[in-house]
Amino acid sequence: MSHPMTITVNNRPYQLEVEGQTTLLELLRDRLNLTGAREGCGEGECGACTVLLDGAPVASCLVLALQADGREVVTIEGLCQDGQLDPLQTAFLEHGAVQCGYCTPGMVMSAKGLLNGNPSPSESDIKRAIAGNLCRCTGYVKIVEAIASVADGALNSDE
């Protein structure tokens, strides 16, 4: 049975009918053609499906679409404004924090979630924030550097 729902994705409101078992990730990819969020493990371990739900990073493969009814989602596609990359995206490019790219959208969204709540994170804050995002290419060092470079006043030293 389908249920009506409304959702705002990247500032755009949608009215949809979805089935109970449809995940938020499926809604984004299959219905809205927003394929930046990926399905890696499908069990919330890898972080490739990370999006912001009401500003907070979540594993969209473990969120039912109906749980997001009336709420606001931001995906990697929503970071780019008027053709301008988000400073985080630019930093990932400049620091060589992207290799195969599969983890990148999720990694950037986790970083975005961190910086939204904590504009001046320490290195350990950054590592904790991306602990749920697996990357098999980079070894993480470049990713941490990229995120640190856009933090307010660059990087704070750990206490």
Next chain:
Amino acid sequence: MRQFEYLQPTTVRQAVNLLQQYGDRARVAAGNTDLLIRIKRGVDKPACLIGLGRIQRLEGITVDASGTLRLGAMATMRMIERSPIIRQGWMAVAEAASVLGSVQIRNLATIGGNICNASPSADTVPALVALGAQVLLVGPTGSRMVPLYEFFRGPGLTWLRPAELLVEVQVPPLPVHAGCAYARYALRAGPDCALVGVAAYIECSPRSNLCQGARLVLGAVAPTVIRAQKAEAVLAGQDPKTDHVLQEVAAVAEQEARPISDVRASAEYRRRLVRILTSQAITEAARRIVI
């Protein structure tokens, strides 16, 4: 994913009615971070999920007039981890919530779900038991309060009755001259299941600094969370900051653990961890006592 209905009641009463109506075919759906994995893997095949996300009564983190912390069943790990109220008064609970899973999971996973899944390695349970938490359960015939320590029957099993819902967790205020802490160890530094978790609650006499009440709670070393009551008895009347006391208490706790060997660690390794983590948790709890 296998097809199911997702129902979203707006009151506890409606949820209980739906649970009665659907019986075994329904599952309570809180944060969904464990339930959806079981459904995806095909180990659970419910016809219907009863989503709790629209029930106002299950939201919120408050302190009542008696100083008791009241955690709505739908409070997420992330809310608990970041709550200034909890960090100030019940630090072990914030600590336990902060080590569970990744940020993406903690933004979804709920306290009610962590408890009702009844995993022996659930991080929040030892901390809550050490603090003397109770759970408020509401069912078709009314409500009841159950000490959290008596809520578990075995791995994945609780004493919830049919169509009963966990509505709230209540944690009494920490007395003056008391401290609590949660220490855990997992193989990976990031999101990983606890091999062993130990929570300590220590209450000292204001005059002598000697322990006059303790609860030591071990997670992931028995079918349910267990209290190391012999170790608690050893602490009574002693100074928890003294090395030889710590060593003896930790050794007794190690003997009280009944771990299994599995893919993550051997029973022997887990027992050894109990000793180390017990000592760490007591030391931290004692350090937090404001003299």
